[in-house]
Amino acid sequence: MKIKVYPTSELQSKAAAQIIADQIRTKPDTAVCLATGDSPFGTYRELVRMVKDSHIDCSRLRVFGLDEWVGIPPDNTGSCHHYLHENFIGPLGIGHDQVHLFDGLSKDLSGECSRMTEAIRHAGGIDIMIVGIGMNGHIGFNEPGVDVNLWAHAIELDEITKTVGQKYFQSATPLSKGITQGFQQVFAARTLMLLAHGKKKASIIHQTAEAPIGIAIPSTLLRQHKNSLIMLDEEAAGELAPSLRN
Numbered sequence: 151m152k153i154k155v156y157p158t159s160e161l162q163s164k165a166a167a168q169i170i171a172d173q174i175r176t177k178p179d180t181a182v183c184l185a186t187g188d189s190p191f192g193t194y195r196e197l198v199r200m201v202k203d204s205h206i207d208c209s210r211l212r213v214f215g216l217d218e219w220v221g222i223p224p225d226n227t228g229s230c231h232h233y234l235h236e237n238f239i240g241p242l243g244i245g246h247d248q249v250h251l252f253d254g255l256s257k258d259l260s261g262e263c264s265r266m267t268e269a270i271r272h273a274g275g276i277d278i279m280i281v282g283i284g285m286n287g288h289i290g291f292n293e294p295g296v297d298v299n300l301w302a303h304a305i306e307l308d309e310i311t312k313t314v315g316q317k318y319f320q321s322a323t324p325l326s327k328g329i330t331q332g333f334q335q336v337f338a339a340r341t342l343m344l345l346a347h348g349k350k351k352a353s354i355i356h357q358t359a360e361a362p363i364g365i366a367i368p369s370t371l372l373r374q375h376k377n378s379l380i381m382l383d384e385e386a387a388g389e390l391a392p393s394l395r396n
C-alpha cells in the first residue's frame with residue numbers, strides 16, 4: 151500500500167483525476183468501479199474537466215457502482231445512483247449500456263449481487279476501483295466484521311454508517327442495509343485508490359495504516375492489496391507517522 155500526501159484536497163483531487171484520465175487514455179475500455187460520497191467529489195469534477203479539455207474518449211469506458219443504500223430509490227438525491235449520474239455518468243455522456251449500478255430497490259438482493267459479480271467478470275475484472283473510507287473504516291459497505299470472502303453482497307449497516315449517512319439525505323432517512331462490492335472484488339481490482347481528505351478522517355487513516363490488519367477495521371485489509379494507493383490531503387494525513395508519508 152502506497153500513501154501519497156498532497157498539500158490541499160484540491161491538489162489531491164487533481165492528482166487522482168490525472169491517474170484515472172491516464173488510465174482511460176491508455177485503455178479506453180477501462181472498467182472503473184466508483185465510490186460516491188464527499189471523498190471522490192472533487193476528483194470526479196476534475197476528471198470531467200480533463201476529459202473535456204483533452205477530448206479523452208469515454209465511449210468504451212465501463213462503469214460499475216461500488217455500493218448502494220438498500221430501499222432508497224434511484225431518484226432520491228441521497229442515493230449512490232443519483233450521485234453517480236449527476237457527477238460522472240451524465241457529465242461524461244456515458245451510455246446506459248456502459249453502466250452497471252446496484253438496484254437498491256431490488257426485491258431479489260442476492261440475484262442483484264450475482265448479476266453485478268457476473269457483469270464484472272464479463273468485463274474482465276475491474277481495472278481501477280475508487281473508494282472512500284467510512285468513519286469506522288468501512289470500504290464500500292464492507293462494515294467491521296465483514297466476511298472478506300464475499301463478492302457482491304447485501305449487509306446490515308453499522309450504527310455509525312446509519313448516522314453518518316444522514317448527511318447525504320435532505321431529510322431524516324431510515325437506513326438499515328447496504329449492497330456492496332465485496333472484498334473479493336476489492337482485492338481483485340488491478341488498481342485500488344482510496345481517497346480521503348479533511349481532519350475528521352485523520353484518526354481512521356492513522357488506524358488504516360498502523361492498526362493490526364483485520365476485519366475489525368476493514369480498511370486495514372487494503373495493506374494486503376497488491377496495488378493500492380491512498381491519496382490524502384495534509385489534514386487527513388495529520389496523524390500518520392512521518393515514516394509512512396511520501
Ligand code: GLP
Pocket residue numbers: 185186187188189190216217281282283284285289290291311315
Ligand atoms: C459511504 C459510502 C462509501 C463512501 C464512504 C465515505 O457511506 N457507502 O462508499 O466511500 O461512506 O463517505 P464520504 O466520502 O462521504 O466520507
